[in-house]
Amino acid sequence: MTDGPLIVQSDKTLLLEIDHPLSTECRRAIAPFAELERSPEHIHTYRLTSLGLWNARAAGHDAEQVIDTLLKYSRYAVPHSILVDIAETMSRYGRLRLEADPIHGLVLITTDTAVLEEVIRAKKIAPLLGPRIDPETIAVHPSQRGQIKQSLLRLGWPAEDFAGYVDGQHHEIALVEDGWKIRPYQELAAEGFWHGGSGVVVLPCGAGKTIVGAAAMAHAKATTLILVTNTIAARQWREELLHRTTLKEDEIGEYSGAKKEIRPVTIATYQVMTKKKNGAYAHLDLFDTHDWGLIIYDEVHLLPAPIFRFTADIQSRRRLGLTATLVREDGLEGEVFSLIGPKRYDVPWKEIEAQGYIAPAECIEVRVTLTENERLAYATAEPENRYRHCATTMTKRKVVEELAKHHADDQVLVIGQYIDQLDELSEILKVPIIKGDTPIKERERLFNLFRRGEIKCLVVSKVANFSIDLPDATVAIQVSGAFGSRQEEAQRLGRILRPKADGRTARFYSVVSRDTIDQDFAQNRQRFLAEQGYSYRIIDADDVFQGKI
């Protein structure tokens, strides 16, 4: 028994005690192979997963290092089964390699013929293979490069991809650092990606992932396809690139529902890529018709499943994934690993916050007691309408009004799910609203006004959940939300986590009806936010009215 900061649990979670003097050192040591799962105030939870261990292998760590680290920092004895499992899992990575062969094209090479024998017998693998060249080598059809990596990962024998990349069409891109500087971690992330070839960079919301993308493009100096979640995000990328790089207006094209431009740098939305015409994906050609040197996937954790299918076919192009979290609610983490690539860089947001690049945030849940009538309406509502009933009560509106009044000098966003409620709020607060049917021009105009501080408060619907950039919002008030989904929470919080000029603490209010399912959803939200390490408080609506916030 030592006095280390780490406790290794039998379910492969690692508990790290934050107040321990060695905790920072230990965190650095385990970060390459363990996924941070929760980071509340005292003890952070990491998890050992196969993908995490393979990520570590891809980054050049071996099982011995991992085991040494665990033994070194562990407070109690480490369960034997876990050590065995780590060695076993890590040894699986790299036994199979994909390489380019001058004669046979793409080949699968093994250091362990037994493994090769095992995988070539698998039903899913056999059709992808060509002739056997020698006991250690077998040809693979080049078009199956992605498919085979996917299938091998599912078999538990991830292949390392050394087959290299095409350079793509050359295009001069460089960063223009006037009035701003690339942050050290952004530079490290871009370099980590470039050396790894392809892969994913994990940075928290608000840490400037766009800049990492731009830096990666400057490395590649080639034509680039950028896939983003929606049109607004596409415009934002365009703005950023114009501002941060040598790219000119006519070098950047938008490929969306509205426009179909193909330029040296083309920004396409997931939506248009996955649009079907007569049962076939109509815009699939975009991947092939142009000789892209780099493909950037924004918000990898939201990447729709069909995109993976296209991605499988373009394995010879460099791919960069950008995301705030590797956790996907659909469980497709394995696809990200095999098709886009291993994790190349990540940095916990606490560290970035400590460096002052992200604003600290405080989460406050405001509990509203419903009036008798409202409670009755809620109690007698049909189950499917219940949430709507408790989420849109009159009492809530008053509290929102009061909160807005309290933060009259701040940049406030009011976020909600139900349009009626938002319309009402916009009317009462006398502020503009942005919702699904607001024309893009109008949205941009309002966002610009808000950015310049000419508008202090904005009511926004779900559209705000995706990649918009509102640098100066310091307060967010959430009035209703879809069932406390983790992703949504992360996005909403991301909205207000941009660094504030004066280093003020950002505030994230959620207004919740007491004793209703609203409160149950709030519980999920609380768990998620606390797990992310945000401070979380609950106050009563009365406190708001009495100014005790």
Added chain:
Amino acid sequence: METRSFTDYLRGLDDAALLSLFALRPDLISPVPPELSSLGIRANSAPSLARAVDSLNEWQFQVLEACAALSEPMSEKEIISVTDTSAKFVIPHLMNLALAYKSKDGIRLPNSLREVLGNEPAGLGPVSMAKPSMKKLDEAPESSKKVLERLTWGPPRGSVGDIRNPGPGIAWLLKENFLVPLDQRTVALPREIAIHLRGGKVQKNPQPNPPVVTGEKIDQKIVDRAAIANITTVLQWCEEILNFWSEEPPNALRAGGLGVRDLKAAAEHLGVDENCAAFISELVYLGGLVVIDADDRILPTHAFDLWLTLSPQVRWRTLTSAWLVTSRVSGLVGRADSKHVAALGPELDRVNAATTRKLTLEILGLNPYFSPEIDSFLALIKWRAPARRNPGLQSELVRWTLREAEWLGITGQRALSKYGAAFVQVREDLNIGADLPKPVDHILIQSDNTAIAPGPLEIEVARNLDSIADIESRGGATVYRFSETSIRRGLDHGKTGEEIKEFLRRTSKTPMPQPLEYLITDVSKRHGRLRVGNTSAYIRCEDPTLITQILSDKKVDDLPLRRIAPEVLVCELEANEVITVLRAAGYMPAAESGSGVLLTARRLNRAKSRPHPPRIVGEIEVPTDETLAAALRALRAGERSSHKQSSLREIAANALGSLPRTTANETMDILNKFIKEQRTLSIGYADNNGSATHRIIDPLSISAGSLIARDHGTGEVQTFRIPRITGVAPL
């Protein structure tokens, strides 16, 4: 007669030799035979000999086989010449075991031994009747040599198409008596020829030395640390599985045992694979901590509650000791070829399980901190205990034992740990308690509604916490999660919201996060409401006077009570507050649910049956020195009395001629008189079949129609039924 001579040999043994024989072959004295001739018969019986043969190692067996290949009587020299010089160290051991014995003319084997070893020991054929000349063998034609080659190392028999019309090679051999015909189609190679062809030896590969176990030395610290982790884990597993079954007792299969689905559920609950879950189930079963109850439910016993109160060291030792001696093999559960074999079921006993387990541990014990390579380990086991009857199972038993020893923490990183070593040597102090992580008495509560115990919790704290939080992760630390459900469970178990908060404040090293406080308040508020009606509490009592008393009691003045029925009071306060006030005022209120069910402390399901761990099959315990000495005494006494008996019978028969006959009255008179005078007398006594015999007895007392007397024949105090006494006569 050979049997006679074997018995004579036994008769000739001194006490020390008999004691060592009993120690080596404990089945001979279970039960203690009445006299040496019975001992002789038993020692010469095939089952007992087979046991003794099973106890030999490979080399000892080879020597014994060689003996069996020779004709009796034989000399040590002969044995050595067909084996190896080191055989001379083995022969005394074979004699100690009475697998061979010295008669006047040389070394002989008990005659049933050949049955046990088979007709063709070491693949050797029958003894030739003729005396063929070995020199002639060199002249054998090529085809004959080929035949000989095939038969030399056994099996010694070969079939020919027709004995009257054999091939030229065989014909020559038959003619020269190098082959003997067995029947119409079979010929055999005579024993002497084979031994000659084998170069004068019996075995192809004599193995006088044990194979060497290879493996790697592991750092002592690492081994012990890994072992202590395993020990902690296994104890936790046992506790977990029993608590799990306490809450949801699985139903036993009709054939007995734990169903596959329940095993899976247990495995999932523990987060282990099914092999391990089967092992844990069996382990707690062996320890008597769980039982299949009369209603076929599998339930923890009261022994479990006792077990929980013991120190970790004792808890571990209890289970590990039971595991060591059991004949049950949990590794058999859920194998592809035996799907119906269930944990806790009736089909897990295997005869050699305990022996193999002990041997495995013994060999591990030879090399502490040494992780053996499995194949070399198996080779040594095979040499030490050649399993002739079920070799496949043996290697599996060894593998399972090694696996289980790791789970138990006898080994760590597959090498024997200091705890394992102490356990194997049956040392009192295993030092487990001192090396286990110190129990902690505090938790760290975090705002994501988890609490972390950064070490094993003190049992009281753990129990309290168990009732109000769900365990999310186990290991060195425990992660608890608070949720509405878990808090409600705590309230269901009779805690109040305030009590929970107070407990957490007291136990947590970190301040209680505000959201958790809200959660507890919210839940307990709702919980209370559910318990007593819509908004307020009620107090009800079968006895209206008590209700009146409460109403007029000054001590509960601050309770805003309202009587809504003679037996019911309503109160604006919450039930828990009411209870607190009532308790403070000296009443003994009990909380109840809407249906009137009392809410008391958490309900623990325990079996009604007493613990009855499974019995051990097929093993005879190694007797202690006392047992051995007692057995010897009894045997010697038996021997003496059987002499005495026959002589006394003779005397009685001679002196008395016929059986004494007296009337019932006379009998009683004489008996009473002789009891007083403490004199020996002779009686006629009818046995169950009605045949009367003479008995010489010292009468002691008469009670309830029976005479209690010492029988000179058996030397024991016996009860004689008076109506069966045909008559009495003084000697």
